[in-house]
Amino acid sequence: MPSEFDRFIAQARAERGSFFDAARPITLARAPGWVDLLGGAAAHGGALALGWPLGGSTFAALQPDPEPMIRIRAGDVESCLPLEALASGGRPREYAEIAARVADSAPVGAAWWSAALGAWAALMREEFVVFSGGARLLLRPTDGPGARESWAAATAQSLVSAYGVRISPRELAMGCQVAAGRVGGRDGGALGPMISVCATAGELLLLNPQPAWQSGGLHMPHGSAIWALRVGDGPSHRGEARYHIAAAMAYRMIADAAELTPQQADARWGGYLANIGTAIFARRYRDLLPPRLSGADFLARYGSPPGVIIAPDEIYPLRAAGTLAVEGHLRSRSAVALLRAAASKAQREDDLLLVGEIMADSHWHQRAAGLGDLHADRLADMVDAAGVDRGLLGARAPASASGATLVVLARAGAEGELRAIAERYAQVCGEPVGLFGGSAPGCSPAGTREIADN
Template sequence: MTHPQTRAARKERADFFGPHRGTLTASAPARLDVMGGISDYSGSMVLQYPLHRSTTVSVALRSDRVFRVASTDTSSTGVHREIEVRLPARFSYASLKRMFNKESRWASYAIGCAAALIKEKGVACYGADIWIDSTIPSGRGVSASAALEVAVMSGLCKALNVRLKDKELPLLCQFVENRIVGAPCGVMDQTVCYLGKANTLLPILCQPQTVFEPLPVPNGINFVGIDTGVTHAVSGDAYGSVRAAAFMGYEIIRRSIRKSRPYGGYLANITPSVFDSKYLSLLPRHLTGRDFLDQYRSTVDRETVVRRSRTYAVKAATAHPIYEHQRVILFKHYLESLERCRPSQADRKRMLNQVGELMYQSHVAYTQVGLGHERADEIVEMARRYGESRGIYGARITGGGSGGTVCLLTAGRNGLKSAREIAARLPGRSNVFTRSADGARWRP
């Protein structure tokens, strides 16, 4: 996709819609996962930072049940991608998924939004032309897919005069990604892309979606994203396997105490002390899908499938959201104290080191569950070596892991300079994300 402001993109967009056709434009930002990440599907608190990179869509309604989606491919300058799908009056999500192959799957995020409005909300939507512009790199762990869903859903709702509650729209976008695209994501990405505020962290308790007041980033502190250059996907096998393993662990715990929905259905509600004393010894380090299914038959998770031929790291995947939830709560407390208490310089550095240590612990945990990557480890190790003296206090892999983007906690201009130096030492050209922006916006 090209930058929305380039002359070529404007001409392509005008040609796509034709003359004298009214359009509505909506946009949504990328996000940087500061803390929480993959624990969202287990009910953890997460802290998310909206980025300045964004996806912008233009929408014009049609009346012939045709949905036409177009964009420009970033991998080949000027290469235009376009797909046209006719939705019958009656369709199933399974039949909709079959309309897309590997090459056209990108369009299912947009057309899926229309399909969800039709089937879940009873909206009379008889077709649309949708043009996509984006400055968000795909597959880099900064929620390009969620930004696209939120932008398209916002634009369609405005064009169709559909009113959804603030929390309802992100949940519907998550539904699109889970049921139509086929990616077993939680709801944190769509929520921050829609509700995020510039220069703040959005705290979300994912049970399923309690949103707290945005947390201002303390003065002089920056969260910087460094692109590893390694593509990742939430729809990939590694992410799905870790999620399945976490729910396998929950099922073992559930059966051991003979309750239908213990801890409200969320691993994150188990405290570390209770987990360590009561449940840790019940969980095998590794368990084959065959052995699990023979004994337990299934999990409570609708978005993943336990495969008989696969071996799962059950203990690590189950433990991760329990410990991560506590790390996020502490992280949030320290940042609130930095903002509210105005500590001395020495106390400020001490608190920043404690915050940074929580990030380093989270990074190690990603490796333990099987979602680490050597390039991310390289960036985190450089951050450690730079350290406090050069303005860097912490770092962790983000989002679905397995590459993507690393988040750094930096202080002052020296920290920003150091982050850019680290990015420059990586092979190739890495994206560096430093600026923030508000959540979804629309305009006629």
């Protein structure tokens, strides 16, 4: 039976002589969506993150074109943008100008437009790639969790392969992150791009975000599975932005309590709360952080940390934010140790149950820090009520950048139970609830294919 990628290759081949020129080769790439099992919400504070590549993937087919025009088709939507909108006189434009031109030219409802064109812009500005002409891009975008990162990654991989650009997978992922923030207007961090580019199918990608370095991969134990649930269009990102600010405030207050200047604190802890250490944080600093503090009170004493915009009338959960970053790092490391140790069947069962408990603990610590939402809480309660006897081991709200509402650790045969939960909750909340599973490789390990025959 042909794979989804094989079917896309057949679709691209059928476009030769119509959308594509019949005489020039076509390069094809794929990139998965993603969700984090643990750590993604606390990665901003330096916590180890465990990322999972989902089965839903974006497929891209790209053909360089001597005409300086970028043409993109996705489904029934087709539009174009002159290469001159991204570069002038052989030099790339500034990101702000590119973002404005991309936004002005976006087709209605084409969320993938800025991600795909952002990949072009980032390669030009970050990697100094010079594109002598335009291109034709056939895109089949996924709409599941982590879709934005997969749109950019599939496009970027097809570009560098078609043009023979030598670039490491990590640098390609960092370019996708820059594209999301500077052109797409929403930087969700390095975890999503790293998964969409670098992850191996069926393995957790371990990301050390200090800065973004892959710390290897980890096979999930036999008989286990990871699923993502999404309510409607997914969670709001407001809580995550507020948490990032609260974490920066907590870091500044801890530095002051340790009688360190900001520069000295960075020299000791590298700018990350997670590096303070769980025991030292619990003994010396946690109780010094107020549970709630207004932006005005913080600014009056400390001023604003570099690059952080604090709203004077906002109330920030400093203690919960600091605790989430420090203890989140410990939770992720503990889960990795348990999963690596799950060799025998008996030990595997105990370890998976413990990882499920760690996920549940993470969920409620995130809620205390203002992350997640009521949909995630209610779905987590439903998963907990179904319990281990029905194959559901644990759940938590993942990083909101993934677009998923809940990530679930389950036994491999629990899909039916999760679908039943999704259907019941959809009836209660009045919104569609999607279930996403499987696993596919990142665009780098997946490699590219080429259609070159006439």
